[in-house]
Amino acid sequence: MDDSKNRLNEKKFGRRTFLKRFAQAAALSSAASATGCIGLIQNNEMLQLKWKEYFKKNYRLMTPQEKEETVERLERLAKIEKHMDIQMSSQNPINGVLFGYAFNLTRCEGFMECVTACVKENNLDRQSHTQYIRIFEMEPGGMSPETGNGKYFHEVPLDNHFYMGVQCFHCENAPCIRACPTKATWKEPDGIVVVDYDWCIGCRYCMAACPYYGRRFNWSASQVPYNEITKKQHYLGNRIRPKGTMEKCTFCVQRTRAGKLPACVEACPTGARIFGNLLDPDSEIRFVLKHKKVFRLKEDLATDPKFWYFID
Template sequence: MPTLTPPPDQTSDAAFSRRSFLRGCAAFGGLTALAASLAPLREMGDYTSTEQFLQKYYKELTPDDMAKVIARIEGEVQKEYGIRPHVRDLKPMDGVEFVYCLNLTRCIGCRKCVHACVAENNQSRNPEIQYIRVLKMPHGSMDVEKGDHTYDAKQVPEKGFFYMPVQCQQCHNPPCVKVCPVNATWQEKDGITVIDYDWCIGCRYCEAACPYWARRFNFTKPEIPKERLNPNMSYLGNRPRKQGVMEKCHFCIQRTRAGRYPACLEVCPVGARKFGNILDPESEVSYILREKRVFIQLKEEMGTSPRFFYYFDK
């Protein structure tokens, strides 16, 4: 075995200590640089809490767990907005399946529904999040690519156009639910597809999967003026969302599961919006779907089978 002659500088004590000194400097410098690069994290603030971090999946929460969760949410809202909200976890009612019908002959494109929705559902005002998008469509076409999203007319309706509001279609076969990697979004018994904002990991796969562009992501911490906060809240509905989670229309779950109409329906000045229980043959929506000769499920060819129907008067 040939012997290895060590390089001369290795044997000298001075060189050795110089080397370890340099190593020490490098290690110290490295750690300082690491700390400096992580410095922005000092502004993390109320990003999450231990309680929220460890919170169980919605469907695994016992009533006691839910009471604690609600207390936590109420506390957080009060701390942030100075208002004690009333948060409930309303469950679907037996024998109820919600359906929405929208009369395209009547809609005048005033966008009052958009604003009523924002106010009711505590959507972020900065950046703006809206669940309803109204398309101005040329007569004769249902091709959304011909729609104008940003029309800004002094007066509506404009001649030669009709208006088509689009929001979550509450599909029977929702692609968004299928793709969610953590089951943070699911379809409830009454047909409403909901999101557990405390379970969503913010991957935005559902947003890519939705053929109706119905989902909205909180790209930053939502901002809602204190005086505009709607304190009547529901866990799966309009409670304020956190940064980094998905949200969308939930048929005003905090209202409709308590026997009221959705906010967009109540505000509609022309009565274009109809909402009700399809399992009840006496309901308005049952009547419409029974009697109207033509009604449309948007992008029917997707096989999503929406619970949202567009119809015409004549």
């Protein structure tokens, strides 16, 4: 009897608890040595927040309350660290919505206003010149962006050329999701493939698995000038990503779940980009699918992208 009681007691202070406490002690002592004791007292709140942030769950396992809490913590941390008032949301997908995108190859003229709008909206790193969208200048007859020129910089449109925009296609059967060893990336019910930046370990398997070059790796937290930061953020979207994580187009989840258009669609000066709800037979995207000649890239891979190209 005594033996089993002891064992029970032992279990209470198990490996996990021990590690947790050990890590706590180590973090505190290292923080104390790094900042000095006075700094420690001043940054007490920040340390507590960071501590809780470090041990939070994967976003998909969080209860609504936990989502609320982590969003609040991140807002508070931005206030303390960067003196910035951001509004972060953890808005859930809307029922009966599946987002789809269409790109008009006849209309795009390569002005690249979508790219600048995307960089601005999603707080992309200005230092490494990260871009989620690439526009390729294509010879007539070319069907694959690999044959196009993605580095053009001259007056556009060039005669006898067309332009093809490529970004994350939000595949229904996405290879990147299956490649992720930590389940840090998944498909939301409204069809958006998202990344939990705090669960990503930066192994870049998903980048290798994506046949469309849709994902980007950051080598540093995004460097954005203070007054250019987009303050309306989403946990799964355009918040300032921590260093060493994968990021990608999220169909501007912070905008589209509020009913607005993605930044690229809004910025497009030629109306080449069409966005809407695939489940709604009245939507523009459904009109395009019904009445236009559409195709998807590398359909033979059965990735089932929700991004169609069409010609007028």
